[in-house]
Amino acid sequence: MKLKDKDIVSVEDLSKGDISKILETTKKIDEGDLKADMSGKVLANVFFEPSTRTRLSFETAMKRLGGDVISLNSTQASSISKGESLADTVRVLEGYSDVIVLRHPKEGAPKMASQFVEKPVINAGDGSNEHPTQTLTDLYTIWSEKGSIDGLKIAILGDLKYGRTVHSLVQPLVEYDIQLYLVSPSQLSIRRSILEDLGKKSGEVIQKASIEEIIDKLDVLYVTRIQEERFADKEEYEKVSGSYEINKELLDQADDDLIVMHPLPRIDEISPEVDGLKQSKYFDQSKNGVKIRMALLELILGDNDGKRT
Amino acid sequence: MKLKDKDIVSVEDLSKGDISKILETTKKIDEGDLKADMSGKVLANVFFEPSTRTRLSFETAMKRLGGDVISLNSTQASSISKGESLADTVRVLEGYSDVIVLRHPKEGAPKMASQFVEKPVINAGDGSNEHPTQTLTDLYTIWSEKGSIDGLKIAILGDLKYGRTVHSLVQPLVEYDIQLYLVSPSQLSIRRSILEDLGKKSGEVIQKASIEEIIDKLDVLYVTRIQEERFADKEEYEKVSGSYEINKELLDQADDDLIVMHPLPRIDEISPEVDGLKQSKYFDQSKNGVKIRMALLELILGDNDGKRT
Amino acid sequence: MKLKDKDIVSVEDLSKGDISKILETTKKIDEGDLKADMSGKVLANVFFEPSTRTRLSFETAMKRLGGDVISLNSTQASSISKGESLADTVRVLEGYSDVIVLRHPKEGAPKMASQFVEKPVINAGDGSNEHPTQTLTDLYTIWSEKGSIDGLKIAILGDLKYGRTVHSLVQPLVEYDIQLYLVSPSQLSIRRSILEDLGKKSGEVIQKASIEEIIDKLDVLYVTRIQEERFADKEEYEKVSGSYEINKELLDQADDDLIVMHPLPRIDEISPEVDGLKQSKYFDQSKNGVKIRMALLELILGDNDGKRT
Known part of the structure; x- marks a missing residue:
C-alpha cells in the first residue's frame, strides 16, 4: 500500500495498515532516521477559516x-474567491x-477540491466534519508514549457533542482492541448516531458522567475544551462551563503511567499545576x-515511500 | 541585450528582442533545461493593493x-507608510x-520607486496603467501554444475600456504581424487614444460587436471579465453583465486548434463545460x-543571462 | 563568554564583552567572512503588536x-491567545x-516567556520598555562608521520622554567613554529617573534645548521622530511637532565626518535634501x-560561536 500522491480527505480513507505506516514513518522522523529533501517543492496552505x-x-x-510554502489566509482566500468557484x-x-492543504467551513469541500485537481489535497479541517491530521497526531502520541494502542483504557473527557477533534478520533480508535470511556456533562454527550456506529467496531465503549470513578483505571486521559463559540445560547454554555477540571489532586489517584492529552488551546480544563507533572503530555502532543505532518508529506510527495535514506 | 539588473516597469521598456529572450528563457524553464540557484537571495513582495x-x-x-521572499501586504504596506514617503x-x-516587486494603486509609482533604489524594481500592476508580467505571461502562452505569434488571428473579447490587462497586452501584440479583433459591447469598447496608437503599428486592428461572426476564423480567443468594481453606476454594470458567454455551442463553430485564454478569475464569461475541451488553455496560462516570472528573475538576478547550465 | 542558546530580553543582560562580540561578528558578516548554515532551522516571528x-x-x-521563518502577526496572535495564556x-x-522572536505590548512579556520555554527568546520590543536589537543596530552603525565608540561626541535629538528606542540606547552608550548630549523640547526631555541612572556611568551627559549650539562639535547626531500616537492630548502634540528639522543649512555648520542617524520612519525631522549628503547614514543603519540580527542568530543558534568558517 503506497500513500504516494494520495489525497488525505478523511481518516476513513486510511486503512489500519496506512495508519501504521504513517505512525512508523513519524517515529523515524522523530528519531532522526529519515532525511527527506523537498527543496524546490511548494506546499499551498489554503485556509478559508482562521487557524x-x-x-x-x-x-x-x-x-x-x-x-517551501505559499499561503492564502482566510481574508485573502475570501478575496480570491470573490465570485470565483472553489474549483x-x-x-x-x-x-x-x-x-x-485546505481548511474550509463547508463539510466536504476538500473532497470536492480533490476531484478537480491532480495534485494531492490534504484536509486541514472541514466544518464540523473531519480533521484527519489532528487524529493522526493523537494516535501517534498514544502509540509512541505507550508502545501500542491495543489493550489500552482510554477516556475522552469534555465536549463530545460539538468537538470535531473527538468525532475524528473515536472512529479509528475503536478499530483497536481498547476500552473507551466517553465522559461528559449530559448536555454534551456524544451523538447517538456516532455511538451506534462505534458499537459495530471491536473496541468497547462505555459512557460515564464523571471522571473520578474511573481515573484509577486509565492509561490515557484525553481532555477537550468546551468551545463557547459552538453554543447558540450563552446561558447553556454557562451551565456546563467549568464543570470539570483536571488537577493534581485528581491525578494523585491515577496511575503514574497515565498520560494526559489535550488538543489545545486549553482554558481551565487542566490546571497549570499539572504542566510540571510527568503525566502531562499535551505540549509533546502539539x-x-x-x-x-512531516511524515505525511514525505509519504505523499517523497520518492522513497518513507524508507530510511 | 542584457536584462541583468534591469527594472521592469513597463512593457514599452522591453524591445521585441528582450521579449523574445524572455519567452525563450521561459521555454527552457518549462522544459527543465535551466536550473537557477537563488539561495540566500530575497525578493520583496510589496503590495499596496490586494492581490x-x-x-x-x-x-x-x-x-x-x-x-526566498519577504512580504508586505496591503494592510501592512499602508501601516509602514503612515506618514512615510514611498521613496x-x-x-x-x-x-x-x-x-x-511593487503593486501600487497610483499610476507611475513603480517608475518613481525605481529612481530611488539601485536594486531592480518589477511593476506588479500600477493602477489602471500597466501589468507587464501578465502581458509576458499572455504572450508566452500564445507563442508556446502556437509556435509563433506572427501570422495569427487573435480576438480580445470583453471589457476593453477598463481592463488593465487588455491595455498592456495590445501594445506589444500589434508589433507582430497579426490580425487583431477587438470585440466588446459598445459601452466597453477600447478608448480612442489607444486605438489611434495601435493604428501606427504593423498589426491590423478590427473592431467587432459580436464574437459569433468571426469565431470560425480565429487562432486565439482572449476572454476577459467585466469587472463590476470599475463601474460607478451599478445600473450601467447590469446592462452589460452577462452580454457574452463562451460555451460549447460557440466553440463547435471554431477551429479545433483555437486556444481560449482568460487572465482569471472568471465569473460566467466562460461556461464550465468548456474546461474539459482541448481548446481551453486558461489554467495553463495561469x-x-x-x-x-522564474525566467524574469533568472534574467534579472541570475549570473548566466538565461543560458543553459 | 558564549551567547549560544542565550535569551536576549534586555540590553542589560549583555556585558560590554558580549556587545563587542556581537559587533565583531556583525562586521564579519558585513565583510562576507562568515557563512552560517541555518537550513532546516525555523525562527518563530511572534508579533502581538504590528511591526x-x-x-x-x-x-x-x-x-x-x-x-526559515514562521509568523504570527498581531491579528493572528490575538486569535491564538483567545483565552489561552501567553505561557x-x-x-x-x-x-x-x-x-x-517576540514583540508584545506588555512590558516584561519576553522575560516571562523565556521562563516557560527552553529555546532562546529574543525581545523584539516590549511596550515602552526595551528594544535590544534596535540598540545593537545603532551601536553597530556608530562603531562601524567611526571605528570606535569611545571618545565620541554624540547627540540624541527629539522625543526623549516616550521613545523606547532612546531608552534602550542610552544605557549601554554611557558605559563607553563618550560625551552625550540630550537635546529635546522641554516637554519631551528625558525622565529624571533615567537621567539619575545615567549619572552613575562613565560617560558624561549634558542636556540641551537646541541642536544649533552644539552641531559643530558632534561626531554623531541621532534624530528621532515625535510619535503622535504617544500623546493623549492632540494639542500637546501640535505644540512640539515640527519644532526641529535637520537640513542642509544646519549640516553646513557640522563636521564633514558627522554621521546623521534615525531609526525610521521619519516624517519631517530630516529634510529629504539631506538624503544625498555623505553625512546621512539612516538607510545604512536600517x-x-x-x-x-544575522550575527545574533548565528551566535545564538550556530555551532561555531561566530568564528570564521
Missing part, C-alpha cells in the same frame, strides 16, 4: 523538510504548488503535530 | 528557484532584499505565470 | 542564513521552532538591522 496551530504546523513541517481557485493553486 | 494571483505567482517563482519605504526595503 | 521593519529584518536575517502559546510555538 494558527494547524496552519503553522503544516508550514513548519514543509520547511523542516527543506520545502477554479484550487485549479489555479495547483499550477503553483505540489500539494494543497509538537508531534509537526512530525506527523 | 492573490500575482503575489503568489511571484512568491512561487522565487521559491522554486531556491530563493523612504522602498529605500528601507532595498536594504533587506535583492529585487522589489501556470505559465509562474514560469515567466 | 513591519523589525519583523521583516528578523525574517530577512534568518532567510539570508538559509533558515501556553510560547510552549506550543517552542514545539515548532528553534528560536522565538540595512545594518539585518546584519546585526
Whole structure:
C-alpha cells in the first residue's frame, strides 16, 4: 500500500495498515532516521477559516523538510474567491504548488477540491466534519508514549457533542482492541448516531458522567475544551462551563503511567499545576503535530515511500 | 541585450528582442533545461493593493528557484507608510532584499520607486496603467501554444475600456504581424487614444460587436471579465453583465486548434463545460505565470543571462 | 563568554564583552567572512503588536542564513491567545521552532516567556520598555562608521520622554567613554529617573534645548521622530511637532565626518535634501538591522560561536 500522491480527505480513507505506516514513518522522523529533501517543492496552505496551530504546523513541517510554502489566509482566500468557484481557485493553486492543504467551513469541500485537481489535497479541517491530521497526531502520541494502542483504557473527557477533534478520533480508535470511556456533562454527550456506529467496531465503549470513578483505571486521559463559540445560547454554555477540571489532586489517584492529552488551546480544563507533572503530555502532543505532518508529506510527495535514506 | 539588473516597469521598456529572450528563457524553464540557484537571495513582495494571483505567482517563482521572499501586504504596506514617503519605504526595503516587486494603486509609482533604489524594481500592476508580467505571461502562452505569434488571428473579447490587462497586452501584440479583433459591447469598447496608437503599428486592428461572426476564423480567443468594481453606476454594470458567454455551442463553430485564454478569475464569461475541451488553455496560462516570472528573475538576478547550465 | 542558546530580553543582560562580540561578528558578516548554515532551522516571528521593519529584518536575517521563518502577526496572535495564556502559546510555538522572536505590548512579556520555554527568546520590543536589537543596530552603525565608540561626541535629538528606542540606547552608550548630549523640547526631555541612572556611568551627559549650539562639535547626531500616537492630548502634540528639522543649512555648520542617524520612519525631522549628503547614514543603519540580527542568530543558534568558517 503506497500513500504516494494520495489525497488525505478523511481518516476513513486510511486503512489500519496506512495508519501504521504513517505512525512508523513519524517515529523515524522523530528519531532522526529519515532525511527527506523537498527543496524546490511548494506546499499551498489554503485556509478559508482562521487557524494558527494547524496552519503553522503544516508550514513548519514543509520547511523542516527543506520545502517551501505559499499561503492564502482566510481574508485573502475570501478575496480570491470573490465570485470565483472553489474549483477554479484550487485549479489555479495547483499550477503553483505540489500539494494543497485546505481548511474550509463547508463539510466536504476538500473532497470536492480533490476531484478537480491532480495534485494531492490534504484536509486541514472541514466544518464540523473531519480533521484527519489532528487524529493522526493523537494516535501517534498514544502509540509512541505507550508502545501500542491495543489493550489500552482510554477516556475522552469534555465536549463530545460539538468537538470535531473527538468525532475524528473515536472512529479509528475503536478499530483497536481498547476500552473507551466517553465522559461528559449530559448536555454534551456524544451523538447517538456516532455511538451506534462505534458499537459495530471491536473496541468497547462505555459512557460515564464523571471522571473520578474511573481515573484509577486509565492509561490515557484525553481532555477537550468546551468551545463557547459552538453554543447558540450563552446561558447553556454557562451551565456546563467549568464543570470539570483536571488537577493534581485528581491525578494523585491515577496511575503514574497515565498520560494526559489535550488538543489545545486549553482554558481551565487542566490546571497549570499539572504542566510540571510527568503525566502531562499535551505540549509533546502539539509538537508531534509537526512530525506527523512531516511524515505525511514525505509519504505523499517523497520518492522513497518513507524508507530510511 | 542584457536584462541583468534591469527594472521592469513597463512593457514599452522591453524591445521585441528582450521579449523574445524572455519567452525563450521561459521555454527552457518549462522544459527543465535551466536550473537557477537563488539561495540566500530575497525578493520583496510589496503590495499596496490586494492581490492573490500575482503575489503568489511571484512568491512561487522565487521559491522554486531556491530563493526566498519577504512580504508586505496591503494592510501592512499602508501601516509602514503612515506618514512615510514611498521613496523612504522602498529605500528601507532595498536594504533587506535583492529585487522589489511593487503593486501600487497610483499610476507611475513603480517608475518613481525605481529612481530611488539601485536594486531592480518589477511593476506588479500600477493602477489602471500597466501589468507587464501578465502581458509576458499572455504572450508566452500564445507563442508556446502556437509556435509563433506572427501570422495569427487573435480576438480580445470583453471589457476593453477598463481592463488593465487588455491595455498592456495590445501594445506589444500589434508589433507582430497579426490580425487583431477587438470585440466588446459598445459601452466597453477600447478608448480612442489607444486605438489611434495601435493604428501606427504593423498589426491590423478590427473592431467587432459580436464574437459569433468571426469565431470560425480565429487562432486565439482572449476572454476577459467585466469587472463590476470599475463601474460607478451599478445600473450601467447590469446592462452589460452577462452580454457574452463562451460555451460549447460557440466553440463547435471554431477551429479545433483555437486556444481560449482568460487572465482569471472568471465569473460566467466562460461556461464550465468548456474546461474539459482541448481548446481551453486558461489554467495553463495561469501556470505559465509562474514560469515567466522564474525566467524574469533568472534574467534579472541570475549570473548566466538565461543560458543553459 | 558564549551567547549560544542565550535569551536576549534586555540590553542589560549583555556585558560590554558580549556587545563587542556581537559587533565583531556583525562586521564579519558585513565583510562576507562568515557563512552560517541555518537550513532546516525555523525562527518563530511572534508579533502581538504590528511591526513591519523589525519583523521583516528578523525574517530577512534568518532567510539570508538559509533558515526559515514562521509568523504570527498581531491579528493572528490575538486569535491564538483567545483565552489561552501567553505561557501556553510560547510552549506550543517552542514545539515548532528553534528560536522565538517576540514583540508584545506588555512590558516584561519576553522575560516571562523565556521562563516557560527552553529555546532562546529574543525581545523584539516590549511596550515602552526595551528594544535590544534596535540598540545593537545603532551601536553597530556608530562603531562601524567611526571605528570606535569611545571618545565620541554624540547627540540624541527629539522625543526623549516616550521613545523606547532612546531608552534602550542610552544605557549601554554611557558605559563607553563618550560625551552625550540630550537635546529635546522641554516637554519631551528625558525622565529624571533615567537621567539619575545615567549619572552613575562613565560617560558624561549634558542636556540641551537646541541642536544649533552644539552641531559643530558632534561626531554623531541621532534624530528621532515625535510619535503622535504617544500623546493623549492632540494639542500637546501640535505644540512640539515640527519644532526641529535637520537640513542642509544646519549640516553646513557640522563636521564633514558627522554621521546623521534615525531609526525610521521619519516624517519631517530630516529634510529629504539631506538624503544625498555623505553625512546621512539612516538607510545604512536600517540595512545594518539585518546584519546585526544575522550575527545574533548565528551566535545564538550556530555551532561555531561566530568564528570564521
